Amino acid sequence: MRFTHAIVRPPAPNFADGLTTAGLGPPDYELALKQHERYCFALQQCGLALTRLPPDPSHPDSTFVEDTAILTPRGAMLTRPGAPSRLGEVAGMREILTRFYPTLASIQAPGTLDGGDVCDAEGHFFIGISERTNEEGAQQLAEWLAQLGYASTSVDIRRLPGLLHLKSGLAYLGDNRLVVVDTLADQAAFHGYELVRVPVGEEYAANCVRVNEHVLVAAGYPMLETLIRNLGYPVIVLDVSEYRKMDGGLSCLSLRF
Ligand code: CIR
Numbered sequence: 001m002r003f004t005h006a007i008v009r010p011p012a013p014n015f016a017d018g019l020t021t022a023g024l025g026p027p028d029y030e031l032a033l034k035q036h037e038r039y040c041f042a043l044q045q046c047g048l049a050l051t052r053l054p055p056d057p058s059h060p061d062s063t064f065v066e067d068t069a070i071l072t073p074r075g076a077m078l079t080r081p082g083a084p085s086r087l088g089e090v091a092g093m094r095e096i097l098t099r100f101y102p103t104l105a106s107i108q109a110p111g112t113l114d115g116g117d118v119c120d121a122e123g124h125f126f127i128g129i130s131e132r133t134n135e136e137g138a139q140q141l142a143e144w145l146a147q148l149g150y151a152s153t154s155v156d157i158r159r160l161p162g163l164l165h166l167k168s169g170l171a172y173l174g175d176n177r178l179v180v181v182d183t184l185a186d187q188a189a190f191h192g193y194e195l196v197r198v199p200v201g202e203e204y205a206a207n208c209v210r211v212n213e214h215v216l217v218a219a220g221y222p223m224l225e226t227l228i229r230n231l232g233y234p235v236i237v238l239d240v241s242e243y244r245k246m247d248g249g250l251s252c253l254s255l256r257f
Contacts, residue, residue: 006043007255009053010036011063018060024245032242039253042236046211059089064252067114068093071257074148077105082112082132105144113137116165121172125152128166153189167251171208181206199223207249216250
């Protein structure tokens, strides 16, 4: 899929007040801003025009814009994040997305859904059921996707350790290839795909992102980086250490469309 746009929002000074289970200590705000700037530059290098939203201190996790919407070539849906402290992020995203989409669907209570649980494999969507996305939310998304003519499969990750979201352990590279962590590799949902297995110890890097010709990969995970390069993809390596401290990764920092 060819992307032309991305929406990003740099972190606010109280970024460290967001949700985290990483246990890696508080992020360095100045460094986080630098890493964000570099990330934005990489998206531009991939040919995307950026919509930069202002930092939002009333929602410390709001830099993770991916969780607030599902964007497809045929329509957009606002989510209903599973963490109560993040519910308020959606209103700001609604305002922005109306510039790009004539109508917006939305997940309704009691459904919850985080964009990080949704992996678009070229029009087939994998929907993670997680601590954040409940069955009701996943069902609402699946029905809406079906109306648009897209197929989807749900993947229950609630009993799998270490995965906040489905895309914490899964990425679609294009060309029928999925990057998967070992704990996801046996899922029936992924049969028929070529699986690029994430080397043990490099699980965090599973959250890589194909953007047009390039693949964005987190810095510090040389084995997965080499696997992806050897498949022929030009790689852009980005340091997102400060976002990792807040349980976030490369995909969460933008909405691409
Ligand atoms: C959260 O716990 O919601 C944020 N601190 C991190 C969200 C990361 N988002 C993502 O993986 N899509």
